[in-house]
Amino acid sequence: MTRLAHDRYCDEVAHQAGRFGSVLSSGADLSATVPTCPDWTLEDLVRHVGRALRWTELIVRTRAQEDVPIDRAPGAAGPDARGDAAALESWLAESAATVVRALREAGPDGRAWSWSGEHTAGFWARRVTHELVVHGADAALAAGRSVEPVAADVAADAIDEWLDIVRFVQRVVPDGPARALRAPGRSIHLHATDTGADLDAEWLIELPEDGVTWRRGHEKATVALRGPLTDVLLAFYRRIPVDAPGLQVLGDRELLELWLEKATFA
Incomplete structure (x- = not known):
């Protein structure tokens, strides 16, 4: 599947970081639990995302040939004082700006280590974009705000990337939860x-014995999840329930629930 242009990802990183920051400037409670990541407060979530941006910037800027410890990334520690929303917002914005600069300078084919085996800055531009999309939704939900719709091309690419990640994890972590996603003759349709x-x-997502396969298109399946694209994306990432207003499940709901339980990042 064709990806977005490199500059499009870079633009979206800046845009999504701004949306995330607006949650912090709105007076949200930094001690609020993130409902989709219940071990974290909103402040923990911000610091996680900022550290990830700083780590990515280091990898891309230095054209790293191997993994690097996150604590080597300049500015990864974030603001010293906890509970300072303005400082967190400023740090997050600066973190996004630094990684965007590094990504633009490297270009999509610039060498940069990654855990995926695709060692390019283009991989990181895509990954950081969708990290911000999903965790930005987490932040909005923690603050009790509605999640704003994501641009259609970005939301669709986020689903593509998630399917690629699940397929990758199923292959490289054969004993992980995704091993259960083998159901020959059964399939999932997102619409x-x-x-x-x-x-x-x-x-259309199929679950043969040799691993998950997927393709874009309108085809009948064992179960279908229908609704607005942003909501389909968020449900597929387990950020909202599949029976949230506007979403509809048709067919074998247990198969969809199996996917949501076992499709995992690691």
């Missing part, structure tokens, strides 16, 4: 109901 004909925002 965005609010996009035009210029964007193919439907997916």
Whole structure:
């Protein structure tokens, strides 16, 4: 599947970081529990994202040939004082700006180690974009705010990337939870109901014995999840329930629930 242009990812990193920061400037309670990551407070979430941005910037800027410890990344520790929303917002914005500069300078084909085996800055531009999309939604939910719709091309690419990650994890961590995603003859269909004909925002996911496969398109499946694209994305990432308003499950709900339980990042 064709990815977005490198500059598009870079632009979206800046945009998503700004949306995330707006949650902090709105007076959100930094001690609030993140409902989708219940071991974290909102402040913990911000610091996690900022550290990830700083680590990525170091990898891309130095054209790293191997993994580097996150504590080597300049500025990764974040503000010294806890509970300072303004300082956190400023640090997050600066973290995003530094990684965008590094990504633009490297270009999509610039060498940069990654855990995926795809050692390019282009991999990191895509990964950071969707890290911010999903964790930005986490921040909004923690603050009791509604999640703003994500641009359709970005949301669709986020689903593509998640499917690629699950397939990768199933291959390299054969004893992990994703091993259970083998159900020959059964399939999952995702169907965005609010996009035009210029964007193919439907997916068919199949679960053969040799690992997950997927493709874009409208095809019958064992179970279908239908609704607005951003909501489909968030449900697929387990950020909102599949029976949230606007979403519809048709067919074998247990198969969809199996996917949501076993499809994991690591």
